[in-house]
Amino acid sequence: MRFYPIVVVALSVAACGRGPATGTRIVVDDAGRSVAVRPPVRRIVSLSPATTELLFAIGAGDRVVGRTQWGTAPAAARTVPVVGEGLRPNVEAIVARRPDLVIAYASPGNEQAVAALGRLGIPTIEFRIDRLEDVARGARLLGPVLGDSAHADSLADRFMAAIDSARTTTDTTGPTVLLLAWTDPPIVIGGTSFQSQVVRLAGGRNVFADIAKPSAEVSLETIAARNPDLVVLTGAADTAWTTRAAWRTVPAVRAGHFVRMAGTAFAWPSFRALEAARELHQALMRWRH
Amino acid sequence: MRWIVLVAVAIATLLVAVALGPVHLGLGDVVRAIGGGGAPTTVSIVRDLRLPRALLAFLVGGSLAVTGAALQALVRNPLADPYLLGLSGGAGLGAVLALALHAAGAWAVPAWAAIGALLAIALVYRLAIVAGGVLDTRILLLAGVVVGAFAAALVAAVLALSPAREVRGALLWLLGSFEGTSWGAVIVFGAYAVVPLAVLYRASRPLDLLSLGEEPARFLGTNVETLKRVLYVAASLLTAAAVAVSGIIGFVGLVIPHAVRLVWGHTHRTLLPAAFLLGGILLAGADTVARVAFAPVSLPVGVVTAVVGVPVFAVLLRRWTT
Amino acid sequence: MDDLIFAARDVSFRYPRADTDAVHAVSLGVERGELIALAGPNGSGKTTLLRLLLGVLIPSGGVVETFGRAAHTWDRRALARRVGVVVQREEPVFPLRVREAVALGRYPHLRPLAPLGPKDREAVDAALARADATALADRWIGTLSGGEWQRVRVARALAQEPEVLVLDEATAGLDIRHEMEVLELVADLVRERGLTGVLVTHNVNLAARFVDRLAILDRGRAAAVGSPAEVLTRDVLERVFRWPVEIVPWHGVPQVVALRAAEAAGAADPAGWQSGRVAGGAGEAEASGNGDPE
Numbered sequence: 065m066r067f068y069p070i071v072v073v074a075l076s077v078a079a080c081g082r083g084p085a086t087g088t089r090i091v092v093d094d095a096g097r098s099v100a101v102r103p104p105v106r107r108i109v110s111l112s113p114a115t116t117e118l119l120f121a122i123g124a125g126d127r128v129v130g131r132t133q134w135g136t137a138p139a140a141a142r143t144v145p146v147v148g149e150g151l152r153p154n155v156e157a158i159v160a161r162r163p164d165l166v167i168a169y170a171s172p173g174n175e176q177a178v179a180a181l182g183r184l185g186i187p188t189i190e191f192r193i194d195r196l197e198d199v200a201r202g203a204r205l206l207g208p209v210l211g212d213s214a215h216a217d218s219l220a221d222r223f224m225a226a227i228d229s230a231r232t233t234t235d236t237t238g239p240t241v242l243l244l245a246w247t248d249p250p251i252v253i254g255g256t257s258f259q260s261q262v263v264r265l266a267g268g269r270n271v272f273a274d275i276a277k278p279s280a281e282v283s284l285e286t287i288a289a290r291n292p293d294l295v296v297l298t299g300a301a302d303t304a305w306t307t308r309a310a311w312r313t314v315p316a317v318r319a320g321h322f323v324r325m326a327g328t329a330f331a332w333p334s335f336r337a338l339e340a341a342r343e344l345h346q347a348l349m350r351w352r353h
Numbered sequence: 354m355r356w357i358v359l360v361a362v363a364i365a366t367l368l369v370a371v372a373l374g375p376v377h378l379g380l381g382d383v384v385r386a387i388g389g390g391g392a393p394t395t396v397s398i399v400r401d402l403r404l405p406r407a408l409l410a411f412l413v414g415g416s417l418a419v420t421g422a423a424l425q426a427l428v429r430n431p432l433a434d435p436y437l438l439g440l441s442g443g444a445g446l447g448a449v450l451a452l453a454l455h456a457a458g459a460w461a462v463p464a465w466a467a468i469g470a471l472l473a474i475a476l477v478y479r480l481a482i483v484a485g486g487v488l489d490t491r492i493l494l495l496a497g498v499v500v501g502a503f504a505a506a507l508v509a510a511v512l513a514l515s516p517a518r519e520v521r522g523a524l525l526w527l528l529g530s531f532e533g534t535s536w537g538a539v540i541v542f543g544a545y546a547v548v549p550l551a552v553l554y555r556a557s558r559p560l561d562l563l564s565l566g567e568e569p570a571r572f573l574g575t576n577v578e579t580l581k582r583v584l585y586v587a588a589s590l591l592t593a594a595a596v597a598v599s600g601i602i603g604f605v606g607l608v609i610p611h612a613v614r615l616v617w618g619h620t621h622r623t624l625l626p627a628a629f630l631l632g633g634i635l636l637a638g639a640d641t642v643a644r645v646a647f648a649p650v651s652l653p654v655g656v657v658t659a660v661v662g663v664p665v666f667a668v669l670l671r672r673w674t675t
Numbered sequence: 676m677d678d679l680i681f682a683a684r685d686v687s688f689r690y691p692r693a694d695t696d697a698v699h700a701v702s703l704g705v706e707r708g709e710l711i712a713l714a715g716p717n718g719s720g721k722t723t724l725l726r727l728l729l730g731v732l733i734p735s736g737g738v739v740e741t742f743g744r745a746a747h748t749w750d751r752r753a754l755a756r757r758v759g760v761v762v763q764r765e766e767p768v769f770p771l772r773v774r775e776a777v778a779l780g781r782y783p784h785l786r787p788l789a790p791l792g793p794k795d796r797e798a799v800d801a802a803l804a805r806a807d808a809t810a811l812a813d814r815w816i817g818t819l820s821g822g823e824w825q826r827v828r829v830a831r832a833l834a835q836e837p838e839v840l841v842l843d844e845a846t847a848g849l850d851i852r853h854e855m856e857v858l859e860l861v862a863d864l865v866r867e868r869g870l871t872g873v874l875v876t877h878n879v880n881l882a883a884r885f886v887d888r889l890a891i892l893d894r895g896r897a898a899a900v901g902s903p904a905e906v907l908t909r910d911v912l913e914r915v916f917r918w919p920v921e922i923v924p925w926h927g928v929p930q931v932v933a934l935r936a937a938e939a940a941g942a943a944d945p946a947g948w949q950s951g952r953v954a955g956g957a958g959e960a961e962a963s964g965n966g967d968p969e
Contacts, residue, residue, distance in 0.1 A: 555787055557787075
């Protein structure tokens with residue numbers, strides 16, 4: 065992922081400075097807009113679970129005054145009031161929280177809400193955290209805006225370093241894994257998703273890494289032909305589908321080789337992705353023996 | 354003769370549906386796998402996945418086409434299709450609720466869809482019975498549209514309150530799919546469909562007469578009230594089963610009867626069997642395309658039938674008006 | 676022997692949620708081989724009476740028998756093999772060729788899934804010929820004129836090979852030529868083939884010239900039943916149609932001429948007319964009574 069340039073107009077923050085920034089900052093967000101943010105930023109509404117978690121991680125958790133209902137990590141986030149959905153957000157509920165910064169998920173469906181917030185004078189940054197690199201990128205982007213880039217930057221650096229080192233030590237002949245998001249019809253997670261990245265970090269290979277999309281519907285026969293060693297389940301605990309004759313054409317389903325990754329670390333990209341990769345790695349090793 | 358061509362195309366379509374798929378298999382391997390020989394994965398794919406799927410798609414397509422033809426005669430409207438009776442809305446609502454509430458069981462979604470469809474059928478039927486116990490087909494149409502719209506609104510509400518993953522899964526289910534078809538489904542649907550299909554076929558002559566209007570049909574020997582009820586119940590039950598087992602697949606019931614009429618005429622005695630075959634061909638073919646067109650990614654089969662169905666319908670409309 | 680095709684005895688019928696009977700205490704018999712017309716103004720109950728005779732409606736009072744059995748107990752297919760009905764208006768939804776449309780008349784004779792046999796095809800050809808519609812046989816019914824479509828439907832009724840032919844306002848809306856053709860055809864069939872004919876019409880004059888007997892209905896009651904000469908009197912007609920008329924004979928058959936105001940002034944009893952003899956109203960109804968066939 066490319067770094068988006070952060071243009072500082074007024075006095076810039078010294079590299080190790082932790083004091084409050086003075087003057088407006090211009091941030092170029094993922095929608096290509098230049099957003100003027102006036103520090104200090106004390107009340108933030110976060111419209112995606114990944115952003116919510118990231119804010120807590122870089123030490124700005126106490127400034128989060130609004131979140132979406134899916135933003136349940138870390139535990140402290142649950143006390144933050146819910147302002148509704150992240151897609152097509154409820155502008156009124158957001159405004160009621162009196163934010164001085166809103167971080168929305170960058171998507172065309174949110175354009176109207178973002179424009180409405182802009183008209184009300186509330187700076188809104190659109191950001192996408194879809195892959196692991198975006199977590200670091202987000203930390204680096206938000207650090208200066210929140211007045212503490214040193215901490216955020218160091219977190220980002222350590223995270224990326226850990227990822228890089230994990231990548232170089234993976235075994236390229238690891239077990240093949242099917243990332244199953246839905247069963248009726250079968251929806252699998254493709255190569256451009258962060259879950260696919262986590263699988264790689266854990267030493268496995270996503271059997272549908274060739275699909276250059278976050279997810280897609282595929283035919284059962286394709287799954288059967290690619291014969292993954294393990295099926296990673298995300299989502300609900302229902303297993304009734306494993307008894308269906310059509311699904312049992314997949315050897316891993318027949319043999320019951322499942323791994324359940326239920327935590328939120330596997331639901332959206334965060335600094336805890338490494339933990340998730342470790343957990344998955346252990347499961348893969350267990351399967352091996 | 355036309356029948357020979359139709360049957361030949363039907364068999365060919367089924368063969369192609371088994372031979373082609375996102376997983377490339379050689380023709381020799383496919384043939385051997387049907388007999389049980391060859392690599393276990395290949396045998397599995399051919400016998401446990403492709404064969405039942407192709408057969409079910411054929412059966413469902415044929416059933417939808419026959420139902421469409423019968424309904425067009427019943428409501429005396431060439432634009433009628435099996436979903437006009439509101440039951441697709443009921444089925445969709447049942448299925449979406451099953452998904453949103455995480456109903457347990459491998460057959461939960463089809464079962465809930467079937468129940469939703471039956472409730473919609475009963476409601477529409479009740480609305481359409483006017484004074485004197487007469488089934489008014491115009492009110493039947495209106496009631497079907499209204500019930501369908503109401504159900505669709507509820508579906509939208511449920512989806513709006515559901516997490517993104519459930520929404521996507523539900524939408525894909527609604528758009529129709531033969532994924533996960535097992536031999537059990539084929540046998541159950543096949544056995545179940547025989548009765549309504551036979552009932553509809555046996556009503557071929559009365560269907561011809563009903564197209565003239567209720568009064569002329571009555572004076573030509575039709576028990577109009579009984580016939581309307583029987584047709585409605587048979588058509589609804591058959592469509593409900595089709596929707597429960599494969600989602601809402603449009604255009605088959607609407608377009609196939611008209612295409613068949615162009616060649617076979619309006620006599621239902623020949624129209625219905627021809628519609629069954631052509632409907633099966635369309636749906637089995639569409640399912641093959643849905644699997645293969647963007648392999649390994651699958652399209653919902655309803656998308657393919659719409660993309661094929663709309664231009665065909667446009668052509669038919671032109672032939673109709675000239 | 677009295678071979679009554681239809682026998683109505685004191686029959687009454689009221690539609691649901693109606694205030695009055697559509698048909699009240701009507702007695703009428705239709706004999707085999709006769710041509711009879713049911714006539715009367717709109718709303719007089721002609722079509723309701725016909726539906727009672729054909730077993731489509733169940734009487735609320737009295738008895739209706741068709742071929743000696745209670746009318747509504749007849750199996751419709753069995754009845755359709757003996758009675759052919761041509762209704763006034765018919766709009767099929769799907770295009771058909773004339774020959775196919777006429778072939779539908781054979782359906783009462785066919786077993787559920789049996790195809791048309793050679794006998795059926797002969798019957799269709801004969802029916803087309805008899806109705807003078809052979810030239811139309813390969814046309815699409817959507818391309819036919821009103822008169823042609825009517826002839827085709829008469830042919831269809833004939834294809835049923837019925838004993839009775841019923842025309843329910845079937846010539847209304849046709850021009851003179853076509854109307855006369857259809858009525859001549861029906862009269863021929865009654866005379867030559869011994870069919871029984873029932874015409875429901877409000878064109879009293881035309882009916883009078885063709886039929887053996889005439890039943891005039893007035894607001895659900897039988898105002899008069901008998902031969903045209905017996906029935907078409909000023910007394911009856913002015914009461915039923917509530918308009919001054921003059922009866923003019925034409926080849927032995929009375930024809931009704933409705934008078935204009937100026938003509939009524941010069942008529943026999945202008946004072947009578949103005950004094951309310953033809954005012955009509957409910958009080959006049961009891962005078963109509965039940966007309967007996969003989």
